[in-house]
Amino acid sequence: MAGSTANDRPFAALDRSGRTRRLRRLAEAALTDYDVPVARLTPLGHGHNTTFRVDGADGHRYVLRVQRPDGPSAAQVRSEMAWLATLCRETDLVVPRPVPTRARDLVTVVADPAVPEPRACVLCHWVEGRFVDERLSPPQLYALGEFTGRLHLHGARMNGLDRGRVDDLTEFGRSQVDGFSDAVLERAVAQAGGDARVRAAVERARAVRAELGCGADVFGLVHGDLRQHNYLFRRGRVRAIDFDDCGFGHFAYDLAVTIGELGHLPQRAELRAALLDGYRSVRPDAATTDRAVLAAFAELRQAQLRLR
Template structure:
């Protein structure tokens, strides 16, 4: 009876473990749309979405991602998978390979009575490797810089996909015609404090100076921090494309730079990252220190807003 009563609790009142238990059943239903013989389903404690490792009875391993209700639309998920599929076809970069449904769809939408809204689910092949933080080396960041530049070079050709801007201040900003308008900025200041105004003014000026030409702006990953790149046998793999969208290439690099700012050897790691990037894209404003610092300031504000209102 206690378990039955627990299942009657509103989804919003459950902790992360409770929500994951509910979503596990939804994930099991989603997997019936795929030609994957499931042997075991294991929750993964990474990222804002709920993800599960899927061990197949065929010996293969996969990752199933259950989207947040406030996450990208089905069309936007299709666009993300279109880029991943193109990267798999056209490059040798190590990225997650999408698994289509039985009906050759890139994603499936599943409902469960214990979850208040239908969820979009996507399945991908598992990517081998280790996530690192304190033990990151300049050599590894150099390789990540190379990979980032190659992602940008490929993303520059991926025009017209249904993905938003990665540098909008918040979910509120993304819902506006101009995600960096005065109204959006004032709302950010009201939430995060007057001290963010200078950082926002600085990045607005940098964005205006850079412009939006294909040499500085295109489809980017949007979240290249330590939980979205990993290392295996000397190669860098990039995962976590759920935040991909259009933005300045410098923003993508700034996300990585900001994420390593707590490390004591951050200066060496930063230089190695930028050297690796320049080895592939030598003539670029993306590695300019002033430009990077401005976008790093924007990233800090975005994360601050996300923590304050839970929707940024």
């Protein structure tokens, strides 16, 4: 009797490369739903989601994203794509432009016998640019601040989309009516081994959220993960990618994520100031850029990352 092969092994038992190979087959099946002549399919990464670069025989380049099974639902992914499509139609902000299927859907759900569950897949046009990270300059952060401000102006008008809250504390919190309830908080503190810092961070965030309220001047649809790996530059212009974590929340949360990811850079103070100056040039709103407000959301973000 022949020994078992990699194709016989359960998906969960495979290493990263093995899972990517299985998902590549699923990605190839997904691409048949699009009117795109595929010349080459190249894996880009396997993290929360799995992405592939698609080089088209038409000379265009695309990104295909295969969603994780425990992430946003197909309806929520469709809402993400709807926001991106609206941004491309109504603004000159450079974000991924979704490619509709032949059936004019922004999402396709594909199954493969080698993958244990169907996966939602989306295809977007490639966004050109380069990541900067350690070489970020104040003018670049000023431009990012302007970009973020304009993104929030648009997000303030995007009501009715099926997206959750970006500031819910845990996965359990997302399943509750109130993602900041006492029950959610107690489970989060227990998950953190009783760490009182989690409780303090949540209580500060509760107070700030209550003080800010949810008016369109401070609250709306936001990117949710605007860190260095998700914004790039080309010819002096900012481009943002990976809206998978987008959802409803306070605009200050988005800024706090960006600021928090600058902490390893020696010029972080200058970069922070430039980011906020650029943002205020579009949205001169003291509440969103208030230092205490940003600090509270930064602490909340750190608690969220710890509890994932």
